[in-house]
Amino acid sequence: MLERSGFPSLLAALRQHGYRVVGPTIRDGAIVYGDIREESDLPIGWTDRQDAGKYRLERRADRALFGYAVGPHSWKKYLFPAHERLWTAVRTDASFAVRPEPVEGPPLAFLGVRACEMAAIDISDRVFGKAGDPAYSAHRRGSLRVAVQCGQAGGTCFCASMGTGPGVRKGFDLALTEILSPGRHYFLVEVGSREGAAVLSGLPLAPASQTDTAAAEAVVARTAASMGRSMDAGGLRDLLVNNPEHPRWEIVARRCLSCTNCTMACPTCFCNTSEEVPDLSGERTERWRRWDSCFNSGFSALHGASVRSSTKSRYRQWLAHKLGTWHDQFGTSGCVGCGRCITWCPVGIDITEEVAALRLPAPPPAEKKP
Amino acid sequence: MNRNHASRDGVRLADHPFVKDLPAALVASMSRIAVERSFETGELLLREGEPAREFLLIVDGKVALEVATPERPRLTIQTVGPGEVLGWSWLTFPYHWRLDARALKPTHAFSVDSDRLRTFLNEDPANGFQFLLHLLPVIAQRLENTQFQLLDVHGS
Amino acid sequence: MPYVVRGQTRETPDTVTLVLSPGPGAEPHPFAPGQFNMVYVFGLGEVAISISGDAEQPDRLVHTVRAAGKVTHALTEMTSGSTVGVRGPYGAGWPLSKVRGKDVVIVAGGLGLPPLRPAVYEMLRQRDAYGRIEIIYGSRSPRDLVYYEEIQGWRALPGLRFQTTVDTAGRDWYGDVGLVTARLPDARFDPPNTAAFLCGPEIMMKLTAQALTARGVPEDSIFLSLERNMKCAVGICGHCQFGPEFVCRDGPVFPYSEIRRFLAVREV
Numbered sequence: 001m002l003e004r005s006g007f008p009s010l011l012a013a014l015r016q017h018g019y020r021v022v023g024p025t026i027r028d029g030a031i032v033y034g035d036i037r038e039e040s041d042l043p044i045g046w047t048d049r050q051d052a053g054k055y056r057l058e059r060r061a062d063r064a065l066f067g068y069a070v071g072p073h074s075w076k077k078y079l080f081p082a083h084e085r086l087w088t089a090v091r092t093d094a095s096f097a098v099r100p101e102p103v104e105g106p107p108l109a110f111l112g113v114r115a116c117e118m119a120a121i122d123i124s125d126r127v128f129g130k131a132g133d134p135a136y137s138a139h140r141r142g143s144l145r146v147a148v149q150c151g152q153a154g155g156t157c158f159c160a161s162m163g164t165g166p167g168v169r170k171g172f173d174l175a176l177t178e179i180l181s182p183g184r185h186y187f188l189v190e191v192g193s194r195e196g197a198a199v200l201s202g203l204p205l206a207p208a209s210q211t212d213t214a215a216a217e218a219v220v221a222r223t224a225a226s227m228g229r230s231m232d233a234g235g236l237r238d239l240l241v242n243n244p245e246h247p248r249w250e251i252v253a254r255r256c257l258s259c260t261n262c263t264m265a266c267p268t269c270f271c272n273t274s275e276e277v278p279d280l281s282g283e284r285t286e287r288w289r290r291w292d293s294c295f296n297s298g299f300s301a302l303h304g305a306s307v308r309s310s311t312k313s314r315y316r317q318w319l320a321h322k323l324g325t326w327h328d329q330f331g332t333s334g335c336v337g338c339g340r341c342i343t344w345c346p347v348g349i350d351i352t353e354e355v356a357a358l359r360l361p362a363p364p365p366a367e368k369k370p
Numbered sequence: 371m372n373r374n375h376a377s378r379d380g381v382r383l384a385d386h387p388f389v390k391d392l393p394a395a396l397v398a399s400m401s402r403i404a405v406e407r408s409f410e411t412g413e414l415l416l417r418e419g420e421p422a423r424e425f426l427l428i429v430d431g432k433v434a435l436e437v438a439t440p441e442r443p444r445l446t447i448q449t450v451g452p453g454e455v456l457g458w459s460w461l462t463f464p465y466h467w468r469l470d471a472r473a474l475k476p477t478h479a480f481s482v483d484s485d486r487l488r489t490f491l492n493e494d495p496a497n498g499f500q501f502l503l504h505l506l507p508v509i510a511q512r513l514e515n516t517q518f519q520l521l522d523v524h525g526s
Numbered sequence: 527m528p529y530v531v532r533g534q535t536r537e538t539p540d541t542v543t544l545v546l547s548p549g550p551g552a553e554p555h556p557f558a559p560g561q562f563n564m565v566y567v568f569g570l571g572e573v574a575i576s577i578s579g580d581a582e583q584p585d586r587l588v589h590t591v592r593a594a595g596k597v598t599h600a601l602t603e604m605t606s607g608s609t610v611g612v613r614g615p616y617g618a619g620w621p622l623s624k625v626r627g628k629d630v631v632i633v634a635g636g637l638g639l640p641p642l643r644p645a646v647y648e649m650l651r652q653r654d655a656y657g658r659i660e661i662i663y664g665s666r667s668p669r670d671l672v673y674y675e676e677i678q679g680w681r682a683l684p685g686l687r688f689q690t691t692v693d694t695a696g697r698d699w700y701g702d703v704g705l706v707t708a709r710l711p712d713a714r715f716d717p718p719n720t721a722a723f724l725c726g727p728e729i730m731m732k733l734t735a736q737a738l739t740a741r742g743v744p745e746d747s748i749f750l751s752l753e754r755n756m757k758c759a760v761g762i763c764g765h766c767q768f769g770p771e772f773v774c775r776d777g778p779v780f781p782y783s784e785i786r787r788f789l790a791v792r793e794v
Contacts, residue, residue: 095549132760274758278569292765309793324770451702519693523693523727
């Protein structure tokens with residue numbers, strides 16, 4: 001148990017243990033992830049209101065530190081940066097020498113990792129781990145996950161139906177439950193690892209009573225009961241793989257702008273492309289990788305033509321991969337129910353609504369009236 | 371160079387893959403009027419623009435179907451070999467050949483006079499329909515070949 | 527891994543076969559027939575190219591490259607002594623061990639022949655382990671045929687038939703003109719005991735697989751080498767996905783029985 005007044009000591013302890021602390025902060029009207037130097041960097045007393053294609057910050061009636069759902073950023077911003085140099089090569093006499101990107105900087109402490117995001121990082125660990133990606137493992141190595149139990153569900157959240165939240169159950173180093181009761185504001189702190197325990201030593205902690213534990217559980221239960229949305233996750237893999245010609249794909253393609261927002265906001269989307277960036281002298285060149293998206297027309301280009309030229313085929317590729325073939329590839333769904341793709345879709349396409357529509361049998365062709 | 375027997379070195383028209391499963395009466399009629407033709411390498415079997423008067427069933431050899439235009443060298447668009455057939459312009463107006471057909475090596479074929487063949491097919495429409503059913507896959511295959519040339523699948 | 531260009535043969539006006547050997551600090555390069563490498567040109571980038579040499583000569587790496595983009599264009603202009611970067615080998619190759627004892631039908635279209643050549647070498651080395659070998663090679667025109675001299679040598683071998691066909695030709699071509707499927711009726715093999723390796727344009731492979739199954743070759747004995755946009759070769763960039771498969775990692779060679787349903791879907 002950590003009283004609200006003791007929270008700054010947690011930040012200090014994370015820094016003392018050599019971590020660079022990153023977490024939620026307000027920028028450009030949204031709660032995003034950035035460096036947290038002091039507790040005032042956190043969105044204290046703010047919340048978010050989310051719906052399909054809508055995101056607004058609002059004042060809370062209280063001074064909660066974590067009183068909101070997830071924003072447009074996810075932790076992949078740090079583990080799989082949007083634009084990243086992989087290596088540098090310099091010309092030598094008749095050849096060239098490759099210099100790998102050095103692993104620099106302190107390990108990261110992710111402050112305020114939600115249950116859906118814990119699941120997303122676990123999925124990314126599998127995806128990048130299977131490929132043996134050195135850049136990802138360099139960022140991930142030694143990082144600390146300070147989880148936060150969600151005290152309220154966002155309007156587009158559906159983690160409860162995906163089985164990923166809202167309660168953080170495992171994999172965390174530390175897990176916080178923020179409890180706001182009349183006259184008292186405190187955190188229940190759970191320890192999940194030796195690294196997490198090390199950070200706690202020296203903090204002004206008090207043993208948790210049964211009442212405190214029960215209050216924490218009530219927080220999670222209340223959140224689970226107020227999910228903004230839900231998705232029937234049963235049999236999704238087969239549904240998506242076996243219905244490539246369902247008429248719903250055409251219908252959603254009429255709205256989809258192929259803008260890639262969903263894939264940028266998604267915490268598990270990993271598609272990327274590599275670019276060669278030579279300098280003007282021709283003596284030095286850099287290899288960069290940047291996020292790419294299956295919604296981009298050139299993504300599947302083969303001999304100058306796109307394999308998936310229609311928006312229908314791109315949306316189908318995205319959803320059938322995310323909810324379907326991801327299982328074949330990585331033994332898990334690629335969706336954690338965070339709702340970002342719904343909130344940040346400029347036309348408000350709702351993945352839960354699309355899945356529900358795909359579950360309906362295709363309607364018979366309309367009869368022509370004489 | 372024509373000979374008036376529908377059998378050469380013991381090979382009978384009735385053995386040609388094209389007439390397999392055609393009504394026996396029709397095959398017998400075709401055999402009666404078929405003649406053998408032989409072509410030297412480079413010799414034209416059919417010439418574009420000339421009246422189409424025969425149906426050829428290739429026994430051996432190889433024949434190139436060529437397109438000739440003033441602007442470019444002759445282009446072979448397909449080769450036809452043993453067991454295949456050649457020439458159906460006699461079935462459609464204006465009844466003249468649309469392509470050149472040139473022997474790429476010594477070639478032997480059965481030639482069936484198309485005026486008499488058309489008479490057989492007209493007289494017995496059931497036979498006529500069976501004949502067209504046999505010819506249609508050949509035309510479809512030719513069309514498919516053209517589609518692939520249009521796609522230039524190996525090109526890019 | 528640095529590799530040094532040791533020789534280059536111009537196969538066609540736009541296609542060159544490069545012979546590479548390990549540069550300083552690079553190891554020889556064991557590979558399985560059908561696998562590919564990522565080949566890097568300094569300052570330009572990286573492309574996936576199938577390995578077309580002999581697997582028994584791992585220190586002599588052979589790639590046949592057609593100039594299509596800026597990297598492949600640079601590769602076809604490489605001179606001896608130049609250095610390129612090589613990562614690999616990647617992917618699952620031709621399942622040669624599974625097809626022992628069978629007749630083997632090989633159908634290649636265009637630059638589909640180079641990834642099949644290592645398999646031909648392997649089968650010729652262990653000639654008694656395989657039945658008849660029927661090779662059909664289709665190309666755009668006679669001047670687009672690669673490995674011309676070598677093919678003449680193969681034609682002389684007993685128990686092996688090599689048929690060539692082109693899409694169109696001039697008067698100087700006395701070979702066949704037409705689809706590779708039009709050459710299949712001339713191929714002799716025992717369908718239930720036959721395996722087929724196909725590599726070329728997807729539509730050509732699809733038609734060939736259909737023709738082979740119509741003749742009684744089992745679907746799980748027909749293998750196709752797919753081509754998709756490849757960037758990373760390790761299943762992390764997402765570009766080459768084909769249904770549940772990463773073509774780079776799970777393929778490029780797949781049994782027809784596994785991918786037939788996805789080949790039937792448009793824009794999959």
